[in-house]
Amino acid sequence: MTTDTSTNRSPEQAAREEALVASVPTDLLIAGHWVPASTGARFDVEDPATGAVLTTVADASVEDGAAALDAAVAAQASWGRTAPRERAELLRRAFDAVIARADDLALLMTLEMGKSVAEARGEVAYGAEFLRWSGEQAAHVAGRYLPAPDGKQRLLVVKKPVGPCLFITPWNFPLAMATRKIAPALAAGCTVVLKPAAETPLTALLFAQILLDAGLPDGVVNVIPCTAAGDVTGPLIADPRLRKLSFTGSTPVGKTLLKQASEQVLRTSMELGGNAPFLVFEDADLDAAVEGALLAKMRNGGEACTSANRFYVHSSVAAAFSEKLAARIGAMKVARGTEDGAQVGPIINEKGRTKITDLVEDAVSRGARVLTGGGPVDGPGYFFSPTVLADVPLGSRLLKEEIFGPVAPVTTFDTEDEAVALANDTEFGLIAYAYTASTARALRLTERLETGMLGINAGVISNPAAPFGGVKQSGLGREGGEEGIEEYLETLYAGIADPWACPPQPACDAGRAEVRRDPA
Numbered sequence: 001m002t003t004d005t006s007t008n009r010s011p012e013q014a015a016r017e018e019a020l021v022a023s024v025p026t027d028l029l030i031a032g033h034w035v036p037a038s039t040g041a042r043f044d045v046e047d048p049a050t051g052a053v054l055t056t057v058a059d060a061s062v063e064d065g066a067a068a069l070d071a072a073v074a075a076q077a078s079w080g081r082t083a084p085r086e087r088a089e090l091l092r093r094a095f096d097a098v099i100a101r102a103d104d105l106a107l108l109m110t111l112e113m114g115k116s117v118a119e120a121r122g123e124v125a126y127g128a129e130f131l132r133w134s135g136e137q138a139a140h141v142a143g144r145y146l147p148a149p150d151g152k153q154r155l156l157v158v159k160k161p162v163g164p165c166l167f168i169t170p171w172n173f174p175l176a177m178a179t180r181k182i183a184p185a186l187a188a189g190c191t192v193v194l195k196p197a198a199e200t201p202l203t204a205l206l207f208a209q210i211l212l213d214a215g216l217p218d219g220v221v222n223v224i225p226c227t228a229a230g231d232v233t234g235p236l237i238a239d240p241r242l243r244k245l246s247f248t249g250s251t252p253v254g255k256t257l258l259k260q261a262s263e264q265v266l267r268t269s270m271e272l273g274g275n276a277p278f279l280v281f282e283d284a285d286l287d288a289a290v291e292g293a294l295l296a297k298m299r300n301g302g303e304a305c306t307s308a309n310r311f312y313v314h315s316s317v318a319a320a321f322s323e324k325l326a327a328r329i330g331a332m333k334v335a336r337g338t339e340d341g342a343q344v345g346p347i348i349n350e351k352g353r354t355k356i357t358d359l360v361e362d363a364v365s366r367g368a369r370v371l372t373g374g375g376p377v378d379g380p381g382y383f384f385s386p387t388v389l390a391d392v393p394l395g396s397r398l399l400k401e402e403i404f405g406p407v408a409p410v411t412t413f414d415t416e417d418e419a420v421a422l423a424n425d426t427e428f429g430l431i432a433y434a435y436t437a438s439t440a441r442a443l444r445l446t447e448r449l450e451t452g453m454l455g456i457n458a459g460v461i462s463n464p465a466a467p468f469g470g471v472k473q474s475g476l477g478r479e480g481g482e483e484g485i486e487e488y489l490e491t492l493y494a495g496i497a498d499p500w501a502c503p504p505q506p507a508c509d510a511g512r513a514e515v516r517r518d519p520a
Contacts, residue, residue, distance in 0.1 A: 002333040012198040014083035024206045031071035032218025038063045043227050046115040048346040049336035049381040056506030060224035065232040068222035072164040072191040073241045080161045080189040084139040089331045093214040098128040105300045107306030110337035112200045114345035133464040134183035135484050144270035161189030163243030172303045174203035180479050188488035192221045200223035275432035277423035280309035282316045290324045295459030302406040306431050312380040315412040322410045326388040330372030356405035363396040424450045430470035452502030
């Protein structure tokens with residue numbers, strides 16, 4: 001492992017960072033205007049690589065949340081009637097603007113979240129694609145018209161926007177989690193109140209400004225960063241005018257929100273915790289499996305719900321796989337994300353790093369062997385050494401809890417049945433990965449694994465054109481793909497009386513006579 005957690009910045013780099021942060025709106029966005037919190041309160045946004053405060057952001061109150069929902073409700077009718085092509089063009093302009101400001105957005109994400117600039121640029125491309133994809137879908141939302149089988153009615157099925165939505169997004173993908181929710185909502189004709197994570201609000205605020213610059217009408221998107229999330233969002237969820245709640249975050253919080261949403265029978269989308277298994281079978285290409293493991297484990301420094309959490313490797317190849325993986329992970333450069341060649345940035349905060357430390361110590365105390373890494377990195381910020389553990393006992397907390405950090409625990413299996421049983425032995429079911437040369441086995445795994453997504457010989461499969469989401473306690477609903485926009489549409493069915501069965505009257509009789517004439 002190469003470590004460089006120093007904060008030595010050139011004057012030019014420091015000036016660039018300070019100017020960028022200063023350019024970001026730090027108030028609340030309500031009804032198209034940047035306004036301070038009603039209480040005047042603000043909170044600090046910290047650089048996790050240094051512990052230094054980047055800036056302060058307005059801390060929304062309960063009253064501010066209510067004002068944001070008022071604005072979304074007021075804008076809903078006109079936005080819902082906006083021509084689909086107009087919504088599509090706005091999203092396309094937003095896509096172009098995000099791409100044009102990729103460097104700014106990437107650096108801002110690095111400063112407030114910690115990931116490397118190179119990885120942040122990847123998130124910009126990924127997040128922007130939701131704007132383009134959803135814009136392309138906006139003009140293709142369609143219902144249907146058909147005769148009832150008995151011929152007595154005509155059946156008209158109409159798709160309409162759900163209505164005002166509340167989005168609660170996490171800190172680990174500050175741009176992509178916002179665009180993945182906002183883009184399909186706007187495409188469908190819904191208005192939005194966004195509550196970004198308190199750890200990383202700056203990217204969401206800059207994105208909101210980009211939407212305004214692209215021509216978004218006032219009140220269609222409102223942004224309310226806050227530290228007392230439950231206090232602010234609780235009344236919104238209880239308000240009968242809100243019609244949709246989408247949350248990405250932990251399963252315990254998701255369960256609480258679902259209980260609250262049940263009182264209003266809200267439409268909900270929940271993308272919750274993960275405990276992704278990574279299966280390596282005896283026929284796998286080991287070099288390809290190691291490459292896939294690096295992507296699945298180390299993307300975002302392991303701070304991703306899709307991160308491979310448990311590595312189950314066939315006993316015949318486990319030693320070779322573990323050694324190869326440890327060599328690659330152990331050679332990764334740990335540094336502030338702005339440093340040249342940085343590959344692994346800091347954990348988001350000390351609480352997260354402490355949890356990772358506890359999980360590793362628990363596994364080691366049970367007999368796991370440390371092949372590389374194994375503990376926190378000394379110095380400023382919240383860095384943790386990229387770690388590979390071999391022979392991890394099945395009772396270890398590492399195999400039961402979401403790690404959210406750069407730690408890869410490896411254990412073994414002997415049969416496909418055993419691998420499937422181990423993979424399914426969790427209350428979660430967001431994503432799984434499997435490396436095998438057997439097409440038949442791959443097809444069996446798609447039917448046997450309890451998961452919402454499956455990567456076959458691939459370490460990253462998230463794509464805006466595909467439905468993202470899980471089963472069991474990993475959540476409800478899907479984001480992305482054709483399924484994603486459906487989450488923001490209500491279905492109305494109108495039964496229309498048979499137009500050929502109207503009461504006797506001259507116009508109706510004339511119509512019948514016209515139809516009955518012999519065309520010849």
